[in-house]
Amino acid sequence: MLYLANRLxxxxxxxxxxxxxxxxxxxxxxxxxxxxxGADASAEVLEAYRVALGFDxxxxxxxxxxxxxxxxxxxxxxxxxRVDVVPIIGERLLRSAELALPAMVLAALVSIPxxxxxxxxxxxxxxxxxxxxxxxxxxxxxxxxxxxxxxxxSSYLGILPSSGRADPGSPIWVQAxxxxxxxxxxxxxxxxxxxxxxxxTVLEVINEDYVRTARAKxxxxxxxxxxxxxRNALIPYITLYALQFGWILAGSMVIESVFAWPGFGRLLMxxxxxxxxxxxxxxxxxxxxxxxxxxxxxDMLYTLLDPRVVNR
Amino acid sequence: MTTTSASSQQPNANERKDTxxxxxxxxxxxxxxxxxxxxxxxxxxxxxxxLLFIVALTAQWIAPHDPQAMDITNRMLWPVWSDAASNPAYxxxxxxxxxxxxxxxxxxxxxxxxxAVSAVIASGLVGIFMGLISGFFGSWMDSVIxxxxxxxxxxxxxxxxxxxxxxxxxxVVELVFVIALTQWAYxxxxxxxxxxxxxxxxxxxxxxxxxxxxxxxxxxxxxPNALASMLVVASFTLAIAIYYEASLSFxxxxxxxxxxxxxxxxxxxxxxxxxxxxxxxxxxxxITFTVLAFNLLGDWVRDHFDVKAE
Numbered sequence: 186m187l188y189l190a191n192r193l194x195x196x197x198x199x200x201x202x203x204x205x206x207x208x209x210x211x212x213x214x215x216x217x218x219x220x221x222x223g224a225d226a227s228a229e230v231l232e233a234y235r236v237a238l239g240f241d242x243x244x245x246x247x248x249x250x251x252x253x254x255x256x257x258x259x260x261x262x263x264x265x266x267r268v269d270v271v272p273i274i275g276e277r278l279l280r281s282a283e284l285a286l287p288a289m290v291l292a293a294l295v296s297i298p299x300x301x302x303x304x305x306x307x308x309x310x311x312x313x314x315x316x317x318x319x320x321x322x323x324x325x326x327x328x329x330x331x332x333x334x335x336x337x338x339s340s341y342l343g344i345l346p347s348s349g350r351a352d353p354g355s356p357i358w359v360q361a362x363x364x365x366x367x368x369x370x371x372x373x374x375x376x377x378x379x380x381x382x383x384x385x386t387v388l389e390v391i392n393e394d395y396v397r398t399a400r401a402k403x404x405x406x407x408x409x410x411x412x413x414x415x416r417n418a419l420i421p422y423i424t425l426y427a428l429q430f431g432w433i434l435a436g437s438m439v440i441e442s443v444f445a446w447p448g449f450g451r452l453l454m455x456x457x458x459x460x461x462x463x464x465x466x467x468x469x470x471x472x473x474x475x476x477x478x479x480x481x482x483x484d485m486l487y488t489l490l491d492p493r494v495v496n497r
Numbered sequence: 498m499t500t501t502s503a504s505s506q507q508p509n510a511n512e513r514k515d516t517x518x519x520x521x522x523x524x525x526x527x528x529x530x531x532x533x534x535x536x537x538x539x540x541x542x543x544x545x546x547x548l549l550f551i552v553a554l555t556a557q558w559i560a561p562h563d564p565q566a567m568d569i570t571n572r573m574l575w576p577v578w579s580d581a582a583s584n585p586a587y588x589x590x591x592x593x594x595x596x597x598x599x600x601x602x603x604x605x606x607x608x609x610x611x612x613a614v615s616a617v618i619a620s621g622l623v624g625i626f627m628g629l630i631s632g633f634f635g636s637w638m639d640s641v642i643x644x645x646x647x648x649x650x651x652x653x654x655x656x657x658x659x660x661x662x663x664x665x666x667x668x669v670v671e672l673v674f675v676i677a678l679t680q681w682a683y684x685x686x687x688x689x690x691x692x693x694x695x696x697x698x699x700x701x702x703x704x705x706x707x708x709x710x711x712x713x714x715x716x717x718x719x720x721p722n723a724l725a726s727m728l729v730v731a732s733f734t735l736a737i738a739i740y741y742e743a744s745l746s747f748x749x750x751x752x753x754x755x756x757x758x759x760x761x762x763x764x765x766x767x768x769x770x771x772x773x774x775x776x777x778x779x780x781x782x783x784i785t786f787t788v789l790a791f792n793l794l795g796d797w798v799r800d801h802f803d804v805k806a807e
Contacts, residue, residue: 195647198644198648199647199648199651202648203652206660210660210664213664214664320789320792320793321785321789323788323789323792324736324784324785324786324788324789324792325781325784325785325788326740326743326744326747326781326784326785326788328743328744328747328763329743329763329777329780329781329784329785330781332763332766332767332777332781333774333777333778333781336774336777340774341774431653432653434653434656435653435654435655435656438655438656438659439655439744439748442748453656454659454748457659457660457663458659458663458748458749458750460663460664465660469652469656469660472652472653472656473651473652476651476652476653477651
């Protein structure tokens with residue numbers, strides 16, 4: 186319990202840091218009032234806006250105001266879209282989930298069996314192919330893989346749409362065609378990492394006493410691997426799996442930009458490039474909150490799955 | 498026991514000890530080389546990277562064309578082995594401005610490696626410095642630095658990189674700074690834990706009692722012991738730096754587009770790639786193989802020196 190409280194306090198500090206960073210950004214890039222009215226506004230208009238928006242107050246007052254509003258999920262108005270930031274973020278997060286969730290499911294569906302087979306048949310050709318593919322998957326830059334895939338599947342073969350998202354009203358298979366390519370490419374990096382992870386964990390577990398005992402009992406090899414070895418190997422796997430969602434955040438910034446997918450990642454990327462600070466502030470805080478939540482979840486899963494681990 | 502045997506060996510005991518140490522050192526090198534030679538993946542990677550560095554250093558002489566020279570009559574040529582319009586003078590074809598892709602690839606390796614190596618040095622120096630302060634002075638300084646490291650690792654580093662680059666603007670120095678900013682914490686953690694581990698050992702207590710200063714402790718005990726771990730991190734930092742340079746440049750926030758880098762080449766290909774696949778293919782392959790080589794080498798260093806992965 187104390188441990189949990191400790192982690193929560195740490196998490197709050199990270200979120201406060203994200204807010205502070207965002208607040209500072211607002212002033213580093215120049216006069217925030219000018220961001221609202223435009224660079225060609227007259228001095229009087231600018232001053233009027235500055236007072237109206239509260240940018241004329243002492244910085245420290247503005248800072249506490251900013252934090253207080255943020256805590257109440259009010260990050261102000263986007264410089265670019267001229268609408269409240271928080272609803273946009275929420276909507277975009279749902280769009281991102283359409284890619285990210287199937288991508289993570291796919292990563293698990295591939296990495297668990299491939300990792301196990303690779304470990305059980307160590308140094309066989311299956312193992313070599315799997316390891317080599319995973320290594321390439323980790324090394325190839327994701328934006329480039331995306332471009333090459335568009336080139337091959339959309340331009341050359343012409344079987345998949347190159348970018349964008351289908352109309353929400355269109356039938357499910359049409360939507361799936363748009364999701365397929367970015368989803369698979371988004372899953373490659375976690376898939377490669379998790380496969381390598383799974384393989385090395387199974388290799389470790391296979392040498393444990395309880396696996397030898399299971400064999401000695403005369404259990405079938407299949408039962409030894411899939412019941413005794415795999416279940417133990419899954420403990421570290423699941424925690425790392427939870428942490429991979431954090432990677433997916435960074436990955437979706439890149440992949441959504443390449444595939445023009447209207448999700449949270451692309452929103453954040455565009456807002457950073459356009460210096461749309463209210464959106465960046467809200468985005469940064471969202472990322473921090475998600476990351477902390479996932480870390481906490483990973484820790485709790487670990488204790489839940491492995492009773493030997495006691496969090497203090 | 499050791500004291501009696503040491504004192505029983507008379508005048509040239511010191512000399513003998515020296516030769517023993519030299520022999521031990523030499524065999525570390527020999528062991529390392531032999532192990533490198535035995536691991537096909539690591540050996541192949543080392544050879545590949547060696548060649549890459551040679552290519553980068555001699556780019557001016559070995560590139561067949563000026564990377565910026567535009568040959569208007571030879572625009573968008575295909576690679577020579579394809580049956581479409583190509584010219585044997587341009588092995589990998591030309592881009593939309595008629596610039597030789599192979600020459601650009603060769604020259605780009607210079608910038609890519611410069612950024613990667615500088616980033617490793619910068620993040621290593623900052624990390625070592627912070628780790629030493631943290632380990633030696635302890636108390637509140639330690640807490641502040643370590644919380645700072647935790648904090649920075651709580652955000653995806655690509656996100657931090659994008660934000661900072663968009664604030665300070667693109668450029669080579671800026672990019673190195675940003676990569677160092679997102680990577681220093683790994684080195685700091687290694688050095689700090691090494692300081693704490695070493696500080697309490699008897700041999701360090703003894704050398705302190707003999708009047709050894711902090712500088713001696715740092716250079717004789719802390720850094721040599723942390724070296725293997727730092728080498729592992731360094732090889733992964735090199736891979737990460739290459740990926741970041743490419744990604745940030747691709748999104749227009751890294752190296753200015755006029756300078757050829759692998760990321761910039763892919764970015765430039767993006768607008769015209771629908772027909773001209775080779776614009777993006779070769780720089781992408783260059784990144785993939787270089788990152789792969791650094792990763793494999795990192796794996797090997799970790800296994801060879803038996804460094805615990807963090």
